[in-house]
Amino acid sequence: MLRSSLIILCLLILVCGSSLWANEKTEPVKVGTLTFRLPTVAGKIVELTEKPQQKLTVVCFLGAECPLARLYGPKLNEMSAAYESKGVQFIGVNSNQQDSLEDVKKYVKRYEIRFPMAKDYNNKVADQYAAVRTPEVFVLDEQLDVKYRGRIDNQYLPGISRAETTSHDLKQALDAVLAGQPVEVASTKPSGCFIGRVKETEVTTSLTFCKEVAAVLNRHCVECHRKGEIAPFGLTDYDEVRGWADTMLETIEDGRMPPWHASPKYGHYANARFMSDDEKKILRDWVAGGMPFGDVKDMPKPPSFRKGWHLPKIPEAVYEMRKKPFVVPKEGVVEYQYFVVDPGFKEDKWITGAQVLPGNRSVVHHAIVFIRPPDGSNFQGIGWLTAYVPGQRINMLPPGRGRKVPAGSKLVFQMHYTPTGSVQEDVSKVGLIFGKDEEITHEVFTLIGIDQEFEIPPNTKDFPVSAKVRRIPPQAELLAIAPHMHLRGKSFRLFMKQKEKSEILLDVPNYDFNWQHIYELSQPMKLDAIDSLEFTVKFDNSEENPFNPDPNEYVTWGDQTWEEMAIAFFEVAEPRKKKAKAKQKPKRQKKPTEAERKQRVDKFVAAFMKRFDKNKDGQVDLDEVPLAAQRYGRIRDRDGNGVIQREEIERLVR
Numbered sequence: 195m196l197r198s199s200l201i202i203l204c205l206l207i208l209v210c211g212s213s214l215w216a217n218e219k220t221e222p223v224k225v226g227t228l229t230f231r232l233p234t235v236a237g238k239i240v241e242l243t244e245k246p247q248q249k250l251t252v253v254c255f256l257g258a259e260c261p262l263a264r265l266y267g268p269k270l271n272e273m274s275a276a277y278e279s280k281g282v283q284f285i286g287v288n289s290n291q292q293d294s295l296e297d298v299k300k301y302v303k304r305y306e307i308r309f310p311m312a313k314d315y316n317n318k319v320a321d322q323y324a325a326v327r328t329p330e331v332f333v334l335d336e337q338l339d340v341k342y343r344g345r346i347d348n349q350y351l352p353g354i355s356r357a358e359t360t361s362h363d364l365k366q367a368l369d370a371v372l373a374g375q376p377v378e379v380a381s382t383k384p385s386g387c388f389i390g391r392v393k394e395t396e397v398t399t400s401l402t403f404c405k406e407v408a409a410v411l412n413r414h415c416v417e418c419h420r421k422g423e424i425a426p427f428g429l430t431d432y433d434e435v436r437g438w439a440d441t442m443l444e445t446i447e448d449g450r451m452p453p454w455h456a457s458p459k460y461g462h463y464a465n466a467r468f469m470s471d472d473e474k475k476i477l478r479d480w481v482a483g484g485m486p487f488g489d490v491k492d493m494p495k496p497p498s499f500r501k502g503w504h505l506p507k508i509p510e511a512v513y514e515m516r517k518k519p520f521v522v523p524k525e526g527v528v529e530y531q532y533f534v535v536d537p538g539f540k541e542d543k544w545i546t547g548a549q550v551l552p553g554n555r556s557v558v559h560h561a562i563v564f565i566r567p568p569d570g571s572n573f574q575g576i577g578w579l580t581a582y583v584p585g586q587r588i589n590m591l592p593p594g595r596g597r598k599v600p601a602g603s604k605l606v607f608q609m610h611y612t613p614t615g616s617v618q619e620d621v622s623k624v625g626l627i628f629g630k631d632e633e634i635t636h637e638v639f640t641l642i643g644i645d646q647e648f649e650i651p652p653n654t655k656d657f658p659v660s661a662k663v664r665r666i667p668p669q670a671e672l673l674a675i676a677p678h679m680h681l682r683g684k685s686f687r688l689f690m691k692q693k694e695k696s697e698i699l700l701d702v703p704n705y706d707f708n709w710q711h712i713y714e715l716s717q718p719m720k721l722d723a724i725d726s727l728e729f730t731v732k733f734d735n736s737e738e739n740p741f742n743p744d745p746n747e748y749v750t751w752g753d754q755t756w757e758e759m760a761i762a763f764f765e766v767a768e769p770r771k772k773k774a775k776a777k778q779k780p781k782r783q784k785k786p787t788e789a790e791r792k793q794r795v796d797k798f799v800a801a802f803m804k805r806f807d808k809n810k811d812g813q814v815d816l817d818e819v820p821l822a823a824q825r826y827g828r829i830r831d832r833d834g835n836g837v838i839q840r841e842e843i844e845r846l847v848r
């Protein structure tokens with residue numbers, strides 16, 4: 195069940211430079227060779243002549259399936275509308291061999307592109323401009339002088355969405371030229387996918403698509419890169435793979451694909467995604483050797499995948515996060531959304547299998563369902579029930595294992611949505627399979643290791659924060675580990691300590707907010723011989739971290755992505771406690787006097803006010819309390835008036 199994966203959002207910058215992508219360097223564009231005449235998807239002709247009628251022309255190289263070209267669609271649309279009256283025309287050009295006219299039409303429709311969008315067969319225009327990636331824009335004046343070339347702005351990088359755009363490169367260039375000023379930054383490095391050029395490379399390899407290449411892709415890519423799955427394009431079709439070849443090699447070389455971030459040196463993980471060096475070499479050599487198709491007879495059988503519910507049985511109960519779809523905007527950053535559902539459980543339940551089924555996988559980045567037990571129930575762990583992360587595999591818990599959901603519990607959906615360039619709707623749901631009380635020998639729950647007290651100084655590159663699991667249940671076994679940080683999270687390392695000995699169990703050298711995996715151990719690990727589970731994370735609050743919203747900030751604990759978290763979740767299974775034991779009355783400590791009690795409460799309330807009443811108006815508004823504290827710290831606005839009152843604070847005093 196939760197033997198799956200992740201949580202949140204951002205990733206690494208593309209640093210390329212290997213000779214493979216030697217065409218990366220921006221070549222100077224010669225004036226006079228930039229005219230073109232191309233068919234548009236609307237069945238018209240779009241032309242750039244030596245004497246354009248508009249003051250400025252923005253030529254935008256775009257791809258139908260490239261994630262960044264999608265995200266920037268709406269922005270270009272808005273800009274073209276805003277600058278039209280100032281004499282600026284936008285022209286979209288699709289030069290990808292793998293994008294058919296139909297694909298481009300779909301792109302135009304879905305992202306409501308209103309400027310002319312042309313198809314550049316055989317990438318002639320891309321060659322004239324020496325354009326390399328999508329999206330990549332060129333600003334030309336009336337003499338067809340290139341005034342600016344490069345990216346649109348710095349909001350999106352592959353896998354990264356900044357909450358705020360801090361460098362509006364294209365806009366600045368347009369404004370400068372329109373004002374008769376020189377363009378300060380006339381060239382930037384575009385980022386995104388390589389243009390899928392037609393290559394007339396001679397065949398120099400015996401490797402073929404049908405024989406070796408399809409087998410590698412089936413093993414490592416096709417689970418996500420096929421029709422209807424989370425990746426934006428399929429890697430099952432020869433033409434498609436040829437068009438994506440350079441970008442494919444780049445993502446593999448960067449370690450971005452297939453997505454997996456643990457070092458192979460430590461621990462054994464059931465859901466690991468590693469490609470061997472030999473497999474990488476097959477792809478590289480095949481691309482360099484002219485990408486021959488081969489003989490269809492050699493084609494391996496396509497792997498089979500399960501759609502929808504992955505659980506071995508149809509879930510016995512299904513709960514939607516809510517009836518009305520949540521509307522995901524086309525661009526920007528959507529804060530976490532929470533939906534509370536009452537499953538109406540009248541008695542305690544044991545869950546042996548659970549799955550979150552996203553309603554719309556193109557926008558659901560991750561979803562976690564938490565159990566929120568009613569006050570006073572006998573409950574361990576943090577209430578994790580199950581999670582969805584892209585590309586996960588869902589299993590039942592091992593036999594005899596179950597998660598307890600006390601009678602009267604609510605289910606809380608935590609949803610993380612990522613806009614994709616068009617408005618989308620989602621209703622996600624969770625499906626549950628129940629176990630019989632007498633069959634459950636082990637209770638599964640999620641422990642947390644956490645440090646909330648750190649403060650990351652500005653402009654620091656490797657700021658370490660360590661934490662440990664406070665109490666390890668003595669007879670428990672460890673099933674899975676999930677590290678969690680935000681945009682400044684850089685690396686994660688988990689140690690098992692036993693007396694003086696310390697051993698690394700999991701090492702994530704390049705933590706990636708975008709792909710937070712739940713690392714499932716190949717074998718459950720007994721914890722009785724371990725004194726403690728401790729981890730060290732490092733934060734990069736320097737300028738070099740492209741996800742960093744602001745390197746000049748002091749950063750402390752918080753739920754928002756510009757704040758930070760240092761958490762690891764541990765899924766463990768513990769033998770069930772005997773009923774009799776639970777009935778034993780705990781030994782009472784001496785009852786505090788009324789005065790002592792009042793003193794304790796007053797002290798707590800004062801500390802609470804000091805910590806959370808940020809605007810110092812003498813009361814704590816709900817939105818002053820970080821969501822994480824609300825979630826993990828039992829802080830609730832019980833009467834729903836938006837303010838945490840004294841009575842509500844008092845209830846927190848144990």
Ligand code: HEC
Pocket residue numbers: 261352353354386387411414415416417418419424425426438441442443445446451452453469584585586
């Ligand atoms: C677990 C799912 C998953 C697997 C496995 C996977 N991908 Fe992806 N891939 C994605 C998703 C999701 C995206 C879109 C990322 C985005 O929107 O930023 C993507 C994007 C890409 C891109 C687009 C370029 C980019 O910068 O994002 C390429 C190329 C790619 N994958 C290649 C591969 C190859 C090659 C493999 C196998 C070796 C592979 N992927 C395996 C999910 C997967």
